[in-house]
Amino acid sequence: MHPLFSGPLSLRIRGERLAFGLCLLWALPIAGIIAAFAHETIGEAQVALFVVAAMVYVTLARGRLLGSSVRIHEAQHEQLFSIVRRCATALELPMPLVFVRDDDLTPITIHGFGEPYALVFSVKWLEEFRDDELAFHIGRQLAHVAAGHARYLSLLSVTGRENALVSFIFGPWLRRCELTCDRVGLLACGSFESARRAIAVAAFHRFGRSVELNAFAEQGREIAGDSVLKWGQWLSGEPYATQRISELRSFADSRLFEEADAWFLSERDALARSSDIVERVVERADCTRLGRRALALLIDTILVGSLLSTIKPIINRVLILPSTSHTISSNANHASDVLFAISLYLYLVFLVGLTGQSFGMIITGLRVVTPDFTQPSFLTIMWRYFVGLALIPVVAIVGLFRGRILIHDSLSKTRLIRTERLLMHS
Secondary structure, eight states: OOGGGSGGGOOOOTTHHHHHHHHHHHHHHHHHHHHHHHTOOOOHHHHHHHHHHHHHHHHHHHHHHHHHSEEEBTTBSHHHHHHHHHHHHHTTOOOOEEEEEOOSSOSEEEEOSSSSOEEEEEHHHHTTOOHHHHHHHHHHHHHHHHTTOHHHHHHHOSSSOOOHHHHHHHHHHHHHHHHHHHHHHHHHHOOHHHHHHHHHHHHHGGGGGGSOHHHHHHHHHHHHTOHHHHHGGGGSSSOOHHHHHHHHHHHHTSHHHHHHHHHHHHHHHHHHHOOOOOOOOOOGGGBOOHHHHHHHHHHHHHHHHHHHHTTHHHHHHHHOOSOOHHHHHHHHHHHHHHHHHHHHHHHHHHHHHHHSOOHHHHHHTEEEEOTTSOOOOHHHHHHHHHHHHHTHHHHHHHHHHHTTSOHHHHHHTOEEEEHHHHHHHO
16 A cells, blocks of 8 residues: 555545445445336346446557547656656656547546556646646546556546546545545645645636635635535535635645655655666566465456356357257356356456456456566467466466466466555566
8 A cells, every 4th residue: 555545644535445335335226226217137247247348448548548649758748747757756656658638628637457557638728737736636646546546437437527427326435535636636736825726727727817716715615504505516526626625725734744745755855866777577576475366366257257147048058959958957067167268268368468457456456567567468468378277276286385476477477466566666
C-alpha cells in the first residue's frame, strides 16, 4: 500500500472502503430490478462476461488514444510532460502515458488496469489551466492509481464520465474517492488557493476565473442547511464543488496535512537529488509465492467456468452423438473438460498478452513481465501457459520447494511479480 494511504499518514476519506462494499451489495438488487424489466436473468456468467469485455475495451482504448490523440513526451509539449513527471516522481509512481484529446466534458482523467496507466487531458481545458492548477489535477489523478481506485473506475467508465445509473449505484464511493484525491492534489500543487481555483476552472471553464470563491463557498452553507438540496448530490458521481473546496480547506488547516506535506516534500527532494541510473532487473524477491498464484488462478477458473455455463447446454447438444445414456454422460463430461481447458488457456493468453494481467491477477495484485520488467510478446505468453497448464500438477508440486520462480517461468523466460514490487523498481 502507498505510504499516503496506509498507517497514520493515510489521506483516505473515512468510510471510503466501507462505501465501496456497500455499493457492491446495493448493486445486486438494482441488477435484479433491471433484469425484471428487461425480462432477462443476470447471473454470474453475465457479470463475468461484462467484466472481461470491459477489461478488453479499456486496454484497446490505449490504441484509440494513440491514433486520435496527441502523445505528450519530452519532445512534445515538454512543460506539461515535466509537470506530470515531477508529480509521478514525488508520489513514487511509474510515469503514465500522457495524451491530449478533444473532449468537451472531461478536463482530465486516468484509466487502465496496470502500468502504464493513461493520463488523458482535454485540450479545451488544458489551455485554461496554469502550471500549479495542472499540478493539482495531475496529482489527484495519480492519486487514483496510488489509492487503488483507477482499475475500478476504468471498469465503470473508460471516458471518465459516469452515467446516471453508475452514479446512482456507486455514487457514495465515487464521491469519497474524489475527496480523497483532492487531498493529494493539494500536496502536488502546494497551495490551497491554487487548488480551489483549479476546482473552479474545472467546474466552470474560463468563467471560473471570474468567480469570487469566498462568496461561492456561501452557497455550500445554504446546501448544508437544506436536507433536500443535500440529497441531490446522490445523482452525481462527484461531490458539489462547494463541498470539495470546504473539505479541502479543513484538510489544509489540519495536522494531517502538515505531516503529509512534509513527507511529500522530503520524497520529492530526495528523488530530485538522486541521479543514479539503476538497471531494472526482476529479482527473486519481486516474484510471488505459490499461494498468491493459486488464488489468482482460482479466481480465473471460476470466471471462465461461469462464462462456459451459459453455453454448456448448446455445446452438449452439438458435440455429443446419440447413444446410450451412459455414453452420453461420459462424452458430455469429456467434452466439458476439454472445452474448459481450451477456454482457460485462450482466456489467459488473450488477457495477459494484452495487459500483462488476467482478472484474477488484477484482484491479487500480480503481473506477468520479462526479466527486465517489460511486457512479454504474445508468443511468449502462449508458450508460458501451454507449459503451465499442461504440467500443472508438476508445477504445483515443484512450486512447494522452488518458491517464487516456477518451471513455466523459467522455460518461457517470464516472471509473475507482485505489482507493489513493480512500483518500487519504477
